[in-house]
Amino acid sequence: MKEALPIGQAATQSGVKVPTIRYYEQIGLLPLPLRSEGNRRLYSESEMRRLAFIRHARELGFEVDAIRALLDLQDNPQRSCAEADVIARARLADVEHRIASLTALRKELRRMITACAGGSVSDCMVIETLAENSQLRSAKKG
Amino acid sequence: MKEALPIGQAATQSGVKVPTIRYYEQIGLLPLPLRSEGNRRLYSESEMRRLAFIRHARELGFEVDAIRALLDLQDNPQRSCAEADVIARARLADVEHRIASLTALRKELRRMITACAGGSVSDCMVIETLAENSQLRSAKKG
DNA sequence: GTACATCCTCTAGTGACTAGAGGAGCAAGC
DNA sequence: GCTTGCTCCTCTAGTCACTAGAGGATGTAC
Numbered sequence A, B: 001m002k003e004a005l006p007i008g009q010a011a012t013q014s015g016v017k018v019p020t021i022r023y024y025e026q027i028g029l030l031p032l033p034l035r036s037e038g039n040r041r042l043y044s045e046s047e048m049r050r051l052a053f054i055r056h057a058r059e060l061g062f063e064v065d066a067i068r069a070l071l072d073l074q075d076n077p078q079r080s081c082a083e084a085d086v087i088a089r090a091r092l093a094d095v096e097h098r099i100a101s102l103t104a105l106r107k108e109l110r111r112m113i114t115a116c117a118g119g120s121v122s123d124c125m126v127i128e129t130l131a132e133n134s135q136l137r138s139a140k141k142g
Numbered sequence C: 001g002t003a004c005a006t007c008c009t010c011t012a013g014t015g016a017c018t019a020g021a022g023g024a025g026c027a028a029g030c
Numbered sequence D: 001g002c003t004t005g006c007t008c009c010t011c012t013a014g015t016c017a018c019t020a021g022a023g024g025a026t027g028t029a030c
Helices: A007-014 A018-026 A045-059 A064-075 A081-116 A126-133 B007-014 B018-026 B045-059 B064-075 B081-116 B126-133
Strands: A041-043 B041-043
Touching (some): A007 A018, B007 B018, B007 B041, B041 B045
């Protein structure tokens, strides 16, 4: 087992800023870490892993509550599979929707870059494309 | 040319809420619309199109500044293609990174749902999957 | 033992909305 | 003309997920 890290090193290693780590602790995404004699936070390997997960999930646009749900799954492996299933399926649906939207956008961005290669912007259709796509869904999350 | 819409109908049609439309006006994403005799906003077809674009772009995770940049491009079609290219390529890189991460997560969620079909959650590896991927980039924007 | 970085807690500010107060405009019915 | 009720107006304040800063304690290097 590796030695524990102070918050500054935890921040550097995870790419999550120091105040953000403290914020995650405050809202209960991270457990209260061990403290040194001088009252400083010390992060274990498993906490670092959890932190990396949170960071990545946030980058992907998951809300804190969704991340909390995923972490709960991990924390309670004995839990009924039905619960896990509901959470996982909801996340999956969300992820698939995001992938579909981003794939459509990627296509349009590629087209735009290609089209722009040799002239003015006047024939770029980003706005038209995205405006039309926006009819795909008519309501957002609750 | 179709007749102009009051803000409530603009909201219904675009899926952007009334206060959000006013907010977009306030921060300069939408132009100041025509007003009726009674001082009510009236949205033309082109403003509706712009609104639809903004909504879709926001759903896809673009920041307001990025949207502003794209709209500026559209507003100034005589502008150099180099500028458009820079914006589009930055967006494309971002989008591709997101797609890659989400695809990895989708795989894991699917695996999880399958695994859960017959047992406990104990071997779910969501955290590991994302925690490892998170080394791909070490810094965010700005 | 004194610099100086790193840490602590606490409060306040940011971006992108979102909700609510308090009031004006307007269409329909009496 | 007058009321009912909806939509609209402006303005301020609240939310989420951070982010920055004040003011002070700790830890390490010379």
